[in-house]
Amino acid sequence: MNIAGASAQLFPFDNSYARLPDRFYARHLPTVVAAPRLIRLNIALARELGLDPEKLATQEGVEMLAGNRIAENSVPLATAYAGHQFGSFVPKLGDGRAILLGEIIGRDGIRRDVQLKGSGPTPFSRRGDGRAGLGPVLREYIISEAMAALGIPTTRSLAAVATGETIMREMPLPGAVLTRIASSHIRVGTFQYFAAREDTEALRQLSEHVIARHYPEAGRAGNPVRAMLDAIIARQADLIVKWMLVGFIHGVMNTDNMSIAGETIDYGPCAFMDFYHPGTVYSSIDEMGRYAYGNQPHIAQWNLARLAEALLPLLGKTRDAAIIEAQAALDGFATRFEFAYAQGFARKLGFGNVGPDEITLVTDLLSLMDAEGADFTLTFHRLCDSTDGPQNDAVLRAGLSDAVGIDAWLETWRTRLAQDGMAATTRRAMMRAANPAFIPRNHLVEEALAAANDGDFSPFETLLEVLSRPFEDRPEYAAYAAPPRPDQIVQQTFCGT
Ligand code: AMP
Numbered sequence: 001m002n003i004a005g006a007s008a009q010l011f012p013f014d015n016s017y018a019r020l021p022d023r024f025y026a027r028h029l030p031t032v033v034a035a036p037r038l039i040r041l042n043i044a045l046a047r048e049l050g051l052d053p054e055k056l057a058t059q060e061g062v063e064m065l066a067g068n069r070i071a072e073n074s075v076p077l078a079t080a081y082a083g084h085q086f087g088s089f090v091p092k093l094g095d096g097r098a099i100l101l102g103e104i105i106g107r108d109g110i111r112r113d114v115q116l117k118g119s120g121p122t123p124f125s126r127r128g129d130g131r132a133g134l135g136p137v138l139r140e141y142i143i144s145e146a147m148a149a150l151g152i153p154t155t156r157s158l159a160a161v162a163t164g165e166t167i168m169r170e171m172p173l174p175g176a177v178l179t180r181i182a183s184s185h186i187r188v189g190t191f192q193y194f195a196a197r198e199d200t201e202a203l204r205q206l207s208e209h210v211i212a213r214h215y216p217e218a219g220r221a222g223n224p225v226r227a228m229l230d231a232i233i234a235r236q237a238d239l240i241v242k243w244m245l246v247g248f249i250h251g252v253m254n255t256d257n258m259s260i261a262g263e264t265i266d267y268g269p270c271a272f273m274d275f276y277h278p279g280t281v282y283s284s285i286d287e288m289g290r291y292a293y294g295n296q297p298h299i300a301q302w303n304l305a306r307l308a309e310a311l312l313p314l315l316g317k318t319r320d321a322a323i324i325e326a327q328a329a330l331d332g333f334a335t336r337f338e339f340a341y342a343q344g345f346a347r348k349l350g351f352g353n354v355g356p357d358e359i360t361l362v363t364d365l366l367s368l369m370d371a372e373g374a375d376f377t378l379t380f381h382r383l384c385d386s387t388d389g390p391q392n393d394a395v396l397r398a399g400l401s402d403a404v405g406i407d408a409w410l411e412t413w414r415t416r417l418a419q420d421g422m423a424a425t426t427r428r429a430m431m432r433a434a435n436p437a438f439i440p441r442n443h444l445v446e447e448a449l450a451a452a453n454d455g456d457f458s459p460f461e462t463l464l465e466v467l468s469r470p471f472e473d474r475p476e477y478a479a480y481a482a483p484p485r486p487d488q489i490v491q492q493t494f495c496g497t
Pocket residue numbers: 093094095096097098124125126127128129130131132252256257266268495497
């Protein structure tokens with residue numbers, strides 16, 4: 001099959017990353033696949049990006065989304081990066097199964113990457129086959145789109161295409177390619193790659209690129225690299241708070257999976273926590289619980305310290321001066337995180353302001369939920385109804401194994417709410433916007449993927465529909481809001497690489 005084609009209008013690419021020096025990436029074409037078939041096109045996203053969904057769904061469009069046909073102005077490449085994987089530094093990782101086709105500028109004027117994931121081996125593949133299975137592709141599609149609907153910064157999924165080929169994992173699986181959209185695919189590990197090579201010139205060029213692309217205001221600061229580091233730290237703190245507020249567990253917070261733009265990236269064995277417990281881990285490869293729910297803030301901080309280290313050659317005139325800048329920037333994480341975390345949870349409880357009383361209420365409720373096996377999402381969602389008065393408490397109490405603790409808590413909560421001046425309707429609206437009804441529950445995701453593997457995509461489609469409006473009560477989808485029955489509980493998730 002010929003992979004050249006004059007299709008500039010489908011993806012009007014403009015490639016700033018490809019203009020960086022050669023050592024930032026390896027130019028590489030996607031591998032042609034046997035029989036591409038469109039499984040899902042994200043029509044709304046395509047429109048937001050200024051792309052034509054009808055053209056994307058044509059045979060020519062699908063061939064592009066499979067990597068079989070390359071747009072005229074695309075410069076396909078695999079980016080170079082390093083990373084700390086579960087704490088151990090790997091100096092060379094890179095895109096082993098992803099190819100950046102190019103960048104497009106959306107209707108909002110923002111530049112975004114268009115990347116194919118699962119499109120064949122690259123010079124960074126090491127022992128991997130460069131492929132992705134249908135299950136992991138649809139999983140990333142579901143969860144990234146659910147995150148976006150929840151208002152959490154994330155890479156997006158533009159399309160999923162079946163390759164018509166079989167890939168080998170523990171068993172043969174159908175192959176697929178995901179088209180991923182990201183503000184960029186630059187990671188903490190991208191900086192680490194050049195720092196490990198003592199390539200200060202590349203670090204400088206990468207910083208300039210990141211500042212121009214993601215943090216233009218840092219470019220006007222006295223110390224632009226310090227200002228960039230501050231801004232990255234702030235965005236990460238805000239992002240992790242958002243994860244914590246919905247019970248999201250990334251699962252593989254390696255430094256190569258942390259986006260410089262502050263988006264959630266690389267959905268592998270990620271999961272939403274059912275029953276609240278800070279030590280919750282789903283990932284089969286996270287035996288030590290390094291990336292447990294409650295450990296995520298600490299790990300984010302650790303990863304950002306690795307970023308600050310990589311930036312040392314640029315942060316100050318001397319090494320000592322640079323260390324002082326790095327330390328001051330890193331100190332900003334805890335302050336920002338703790339404030340946003342307390343405020344976010346207070347909002348979930350219906351408080352516009354956060355003081356010591358609200359923080360105590362949050363901590364007490366979480367301890368109760370932990371002790372009594374309460375479903376994280378549902379408990380908060382049901383609390384919205386309890387604002388109307390104790391007559392609505394029954395459902396909330398039913399979700400906890402022992403009602404005594406929650407009754408005392410509810411009384412204190414109501415007393416405190418009465419002292420807070422917010423109008424009831426305002427409070428309800430605020431709480432409803434903070435406490436989703438629908439999250440991608442693990443058992444529902446697994447069910448949808450199992451059906452898709454058998455050729456039935458309707459559970460996948462329905463799940464996407466439910467998750468597209470997570471804050472609305474939709475009685476027809478009540479079953480999707482319920483916690484898993486004991487026989488439905490998912491204990492482990494797999495990265496599927
Ligand atoms: P991940 O854990 O998915 O973030 O991937 C870690 C590293 O392994 C990255 O450099 C990936 O590109 C690479 N990788 C993961 N799966 C594959 C695969 N099937 N083939 C080649 N490289 C892979």
